[in-house]
Amino acid sequence: MAPPAQSQRSASPSQPSGKGEVSDLKSQLRQLAGSRSPGVDDSKRDLFKKVISYMTIGIDVSSLFGEMVMCSATSDIVLKKMCYLYVGNYAKVNPDLALLTINFLQRDCKDDDPMIRGLALRSLCSLRVANLVEYLVGPLGSGLKDNNSYVRTVAVMGVLKLYHISASTCIDADFPAMLKHLMLNDPDTQVVANCLSALQEIWGSEASTSEEASRERETLLSKPLVYYLLNRIKEFSEWAQCLVLELAAKYVPSDGSEIFDIMNLLEDRLQHANGAVVLATIKVFLQLTLSMADVHQQVYERIKAPLLTLVSSGSPEQSYAVLSHLHLLVMRAPFIFSSDYKHFYCQYNEPSYVKKLKLEMLTAVANESNTYEIGLQAKMLSWENLDSVVVGDLVSVTELCEYAANVDIPIARESIRAVGKIALQQYDVNAIVDRLLQFLEMEKDYVTAEALVLVKDLLRKYPQWSQDCIAVVGNISSKNIQEPKGKAALIWMLGEYSQDMHDAPYILESLIENWDEEDSAEVGDLISYVKGRSYEKFDRYTGLNVLVRLHLLTAVMKCFFKRPPETQKTLGAALAAGLADFHQDVHDRALFYYRLLQYNISVAERVVNPPKQAVSVFADTQSSEIKDRIFDEFNSLSVVYEKPSYMFTDKEHRGPFEFSDELGNLSMGAESTGTVVPAQRVEANDKDLLLGTSEKEDSRGPSTNGSAYSAPAYDTSSVSASSQMLSELVISNSTVPAHASQSSLAIDDLLGLGLPVATATAPAPSPPSLKLNSKAVLDPSTFQQKWRQLPVSLSQEYSISPQGVAALTVPQSLLRHMQGHSIHCIASGGQSPNFKFFFFAQKAEASSAFLVECVLNTSSAKAQIKIKADDQSASEAFSALFQSALSEFSVP
Amino acid sequence: MISQFFVLSQRGDNIVFRDFTELANYCMDEVDVGMGLVVSDRGEVQKGSAEIFFRKVKFWKEDGDGDAPPVFTVDGVNYFHVKVAGLLFVATTRVNVSPSLVLELLQRIARVVKDYLGILNEESLRKNFVLVYELLDEVIDFGYVQTTSTEVLKSYVLNEPIVIDAARVPSLGPAAIFMQGNKRMPGTAVTKSVVANEPGGRKREEIFVDIIEKISVTFSSSGYILTSEIDGTIQMKSYLTGNPEVRLALNDDLGIGRGGSSMYGNLPPHDISVLHHATDYGNSSVSGPVFLDDCNFHESVHLDSFETDRTLTLVPSDGEFPVMNYRMTQEFKPPFRINALIEEAGPLRAEVILKVRAEFSSSITANTILVQMPLPTYTTRVSFELEPGAVGNTTDFKEASKRLEWGFKKARIVGGSEYTLRAKLTFSQESHGSIVKESGPVSMTFTIPMYNASRLQVKYLQIAKKSKTDNPYRWVRYVTQANSYVARL
16 A cells, blocks of 8 residues: 555644654554453554554554564454555565565465465565565465465465566466466356466466467467356356456357357346446457358347447446447447437536537438438338438437537537538538528637638538528628638638639738738737647647638639739738748748749649639548557447557557557567558558548647657648648649559559569579469458467578678668568567568468568578468468568669 | 556545555665565556646646546556546556446445445545555455455455444435435435444344436427436345345336347347337327336346346345346426526517426425526626515526526425526627527426336335344335436527
């Protein structure tokens, strides 16, 4: 126990100074120690309580150690317990006392009362002093064999504690094997559960160094063990049930009937009142049925009601955890939940974190109704059903509009965004546009600002609505909009539709006149935000003000091309102000426009104001790969944070049994040395999509939160964001980056297919022309699963050329090189001289995959290769390919 | 796996603090003392975590982002918290664990502590911290949950609780409602510790079954019901000795969403319209069978005969626990009708008329009633006008939040009665005809003892007891509370 600092302060105003009281206690304890009179235990208890309360409020009572130990030579358990508490606290800070304690605890470990045995054993293991581990082995060994289950449960955890103090002592004493035996034979389920936890932890961390441990770890997922535990699941406590279910979720059944057996066995767990049990069960169901689309669908139907019940039965905190998971499921399969939209209505007294989630769910559910319309035939839905969905949809928009008037400003903002999102995804936007325009008339500045941003995005997608929107937008005075985002949106519309808005040039002119105000506002904000703590906000805020000025420049340019005589003067003023601006981007853009205009006005018009294509799809903020990963980590924090675990945890903390530990470790190693690039593929289609400006900020804001891990998806988002910036300015043709990526793929193709197989160093028999798919795709979780399932089909050692060794100083060059041979890297890491890579490749004509673990040692110039393959017969050929690819590395 | 557990007061003081993975207490410099170095590879969470946590939670609100979510991460440490009785129960870990598991556990720890102490608050925790540490040691060992059952813990945890005076403390939670008014119930019973002996020496044999329903209703401006839902719990608290079996019979004709035992793979895909029809259940369903959307059960409940005769069989463990949670969207008669009207009465004036009608039997009374309504932000002054003869009503205009409050703190509303409030508003600026959009919705909170909206009933409560002479006290109590009871303008 760590007596906390605060309690020292706030404990009692008349705090005893210590010294006198402590010596008093000492003499009283000494008197009682020898006494055998009846009732002595009661007086001892009172004294002990006093000692412990002194200890908690921070008075040093360690001088009483001897007396305390003497007094606890009693059969009174309450006294013993208090003594253990005392001992546990002081042994930590006073090693000499720890030594004294050992004797006394070891004796208690042999007491007749099983409870004293258990408590003493727990205290003994909790001393956690490395030099004393030898004293632990004996009591632990007999504790594991104790005939009382309480002692055994304590002993099992004791083994784990010992492992963390001294792994070698624990392994040498053969404790893991004893735990395994207990796990399979002990009648007490808590002992079994503790064995499972302990073994997962021990073998999990041993696996990286010991082949045997990694084999043992795999046996934890073997059919006999998983079945043994599942068959007894109802005997386990609810917490241990979660543990077993977590294990079952990782089990890979051999056939379909196994899947149904397990699901039928666990069916009633869905009715459990403990949300953790229900979610763990759902994870099992979802994982088992991943490959069976129709059953997977049934699972969604089945789990809906239990999840909704959990949401409404627990505390708001528990609801939040369940809702986060429901949110994930709604995002994956909105149409399944579209008839349940009413459950996602917000209640006025819910905490804002719950409201936010519900809003997102309402949005997602509403989105899908148009998929209903499109996929009407495919989904074979009755008209009746469709109607109710569409009605529901409008109802939910109406509902959201109610929230927009909410006094809770963050929620109101979210609601307006949600309405906008629905509008952007619907074909029949009539009613919704009306709603949005009503927002503009509400005259609450944050409502207006949010609504403006949405109207702008709407117009980018549905230019045909411009007449209606412009009429309303034209009435809005820019003075009333304080928020930069809203202001920028208004300015964009002024520029874009200046031909239809009579006042456009004059409004722009007045804005330019206040150019400096934009500046001073910024300085003001700067000061107020520096005073505040939030630097992130500060960045965002000033960035947006710059955004206003940038938009202003572009808008004036556009307006000039449409109505030159009225705008010329304003343009001059704008460019002058821009050139004088202290912000680099603003200055550069002004200069760029100036020179462009000087060069040729018609070219300038083509660059700044080309005819636009309506945006068809706004980019999703998360790549599907990340979403899949989060789904794989169902029932974990990843779902709540909406991030895969590698983004917020480090190395070994991803939960027991995570194969990705190994991969994760590697890529982390890569991070710290800064030598290896994250080797995950970049989704080419991310580049094709145009990001909405508002979305762009949203997606970048939270993602670049100082996470040390570089995720490819974010790189692309910034790339596409800047390319969007560029295209808006320059060519307005967003397909350019896509072309670029396609051409690079073409080069990959050439390299990948024209592979010379035999080389001088490896005169391998020319394989039966194995061709690899240059665009092979494999997500990390599938890789992990396959790696776990498949046997090693080939294990070889090659030597690397000296040039190759030299080139490995930049390990990512190897990744690029191998990619040229259609062998893709999924994770890499290590430090000189040892590097480790995981590669994969796919056959060109079939989906059969090859997985490779490659360990390179630069000092011995050797490469150790392990190949696992779907098609074992092809692994020889693949090995030859791999070897030749490797041998070409850095050979010009 | 949990690294730390602590309880903070509202001011952020540490009341209880326990580190389960505390390792490496000796540093290398102390090797000469004879102690080796213990290096943690289990990811300790640093000592200052309680301060980091509290600062984060505090500033979350101040930064205008609303309440801090129950789970968040700072520098690789994940913080979980639940609020119980004004205290923050917090757990930390670096591992990517199941959030439901930890939040459920925190809630359960709070419940176990309450079972032991009778009353859960800062004072009782401070007085009983030795007991609380003793409990924690048995609940969690080295970060792994061992048990949260009060029943099991009773055999390991031996300190006697120091019970604080219940009368002085305004109790929180649903049980508190029984303390007001109804004299038939022993008010202190629910704040009684499960383990402490009564002053008389012998424990009184009794069992409490509470049917607690929280109702959510949203009325449209025209008084039409937009949404309605009942979230119910059958809560049990047993002080019976000898663990007798208890049978609890519910309505015979109780219907539940759909059969719980679907066989995967053997049945055609489920008809997704099932729930839909349940939701649109006819208008005249005020009588007829009770139809629950879904429910779940405590693990001690045997459902062997539930399908046939709607009877739950269980051996109640000590302490308080929910026997069954249920959810109902079937239409029901809302206990209160709210009519709200706001009208302009000149350029800088408006009038609000609020009408509340109790639509339940006159033998029932509702209490702790409060009606609230947000007013336009430019409202400067409000004058109230109550009906003649209205007693115990309180009216208030909260200047800071621009909120109108109409309370019935002292008075109770008897079934069948109706109350009206008129309020005259004065504005600082012209309203441009948007007052309806800028005020409302009207929300209402209330508690109605001995009333349940769902009509779910406990038909009988049977205790299997060997001796005939010793007949334990049985308390079956109903209560309905407003969860989100809202009328739009």
